[in-house]
Amino acid sequence: MANEREIAHCEERFEGLVQRQSRFVFRVAYAVLRNSHDAEDVAQEVFLKLYRSSGWDRINDERAYLARVAWRTAMDRLGKTRDAGEALNEDSASQDATPEQAAVAANWSAVVQKLIDALPQELRIPLALSSADELNSGEIAEILGIPEGTVRTRIMKAREILKGKLARLMGGQK
Amino acid sequence: MKDELERILDEGIAGYAKSEPLAGLAERILARIRTAEQPQWRWSFAIGLAVIAVGVVVIIGLPRREERPAVRAVASVPMPKPAMLAEAKAVRVVTKRRHGIGHITELPKLAVFPTPSPLTSEERLLVALVKRDPQGAAEAFESLRKRNGPIEIAPLAIPPLESPTEQ
Numbered sequence: 001m002a003n004e005r006e007i008a009h010c011e012e013r014f015e016g017l018v019q020r021q022s023r024f025v026f027r028v029a030y031a032v033l034r035n036s037h038d039a040e041d042v043a044q045e046v047f048l049k050l051y052r053s054s055g056w057d058r059i060n061d062e063r064a065y066l067a068r069v070a071w072r073t074a075m076d077r078l079g080k081t082r083d084a085g086e087a088l089n090e091d092s093a094s095q096d097a098t099p100e101q102a103a104v105a106a107n108w109s110a111v112v113q114k115l116i117d118a119l120p121q122e123l124r125i126p127l128a129l130s131s132a133d134e135l136n137s138g139e140i141a142e143i144l145g146i147p148e149g150t151v152r153t154r155i156m157k158a159r160e161i162l163k164g165k166l167a168r169l170m171g172g173q174k
Numbered sequence: 175m176k177d178e179l180e181r182i183l184d185e186g187i188a189g190y191a192k193s194e195p196l197a198g199l200a201e202r203i204l205a206r207i208r209t210a211e212q213p214q215w216r217w218s219f220a221i222g223l224a225v226i227a228v229g230v231v232v233i234i235g236l237p238r239r240e241e242r243p244a245v246r247a248v249a250s251v252p253m254p255k256p257a258m259l260a261e262a263k264a265v266r267v268v269t270k271r272r273h274g275i276g277h278i279t280e281l282p283k284l285a286v287f288p289t290p291s292p293l294t295s296e297e298r299l300l301v302a303l304v305k306r307d308p309q310g311a312a313e314a315f316e317s318l319r320k321r322n323g324p325i326e327i328a329p330l331a332i333p334p335l336e337s338p339t340e341q
Contacts (some may be wrong), residue, residue, distance in 0.1 A: 018200045022195070023199065027191060030191055030193045039195070043195070043199065043203060044202065044203050047203045048203075048210055108185070109185050109186045111186070112183060112185070112186020112187065112189075115186075116186070116190050127190075131187045131189075131190050131191045162187075163180075170182075
């Protein structure tokens with residue numbers, strides 16, 4: 001009887017965790033995959049793994065832990081989709097437009113997003129995570145398993161590259 | 175120009191990973207976990223039942239091999255006379271089935287061997303002839319025997335040729 005009550009309590013706590021963090025996990029996955037459908041699949045997979053691991057109630061920092069698992073799961077899926085030849089950025093408004101075409105249409109946000117997609121993965125992921133859910137460089141460092149200074153350097157470098165390309169496109173427009 | 179560039183960049187980066195999940199994400203996740211964690215024995219039980227059902231269908235559906243009737247190899251035996259039947263002893267006749275398992279039936283064993291068969295019409299006429307005219311019948315048998323016997327050919331005698339000069 002006491003055991004049943006304990007199980008019910010445990011289920012309740014897990015449901016609470018899903019309610020609290022599912023959106024965050026989705027956004028981390030989306031930052032990597034840029035596809036809502038895939039991001040939701042990843043979120044489901046992350047919580048299923050967590051439920052089966054049965055160690056979820058002993059996690060110290062659930063946000064950092066979930067972000068790390070979500071990132072890894074998303075990266076696995078990204079590798080598979082790229083192997084299958086699927087394009088990134090399926091949900092983007094500027095899906096079919098090149099940065100130049102988007103610039104002609106003066107849709108600068110779409111231009112920037114296209115330019116981010118074109119960045120090398122090691123620069124794109126820290127930048128995308130920084131924009132995902134206001135993750136700070138410390139959290140990103142923990143997710144990626146790299147020093148915090150490296151994260152800051154990569155984000156800065158990514159911004160520099162984007163700024164240069166964007167300036168050239170804007171100069172070409174004017 | 176520089177401020178505008180920064181603003182565009184910040185907006186673009188902020189919008190890059192800005193996507194909201196469809197409503198009810200947490201419920202969908204919990205539903206999937208419940209589905210995935212259903213007891214495995216239910217599936218095993220269902221699969222077991224399906225296998226048994228398929229087996230039964232296959233066995234019933236198979237075309238049955240034709241059962242050949244067991245043919246009893248019985249020699250053509252004329253109907254025994256009642257007197258013979260009375261003396262008859264049991265004889266075993268084994269009819270073989272397909273897989274060698276014998277089926278034994280009892281038939282009457284006759285005292286006379288070979289089994290007497292009734293006279294044909296020609297034989298009956300012959301018996302009547304002998305009874306009516308035994309002498310004539312004997313002569314007839316004799317002539318028949320002679321006719322069927324070996325042919326006697328008299329030795330060939332060739333007279334010597336006479337020379338024409340002697341005439």
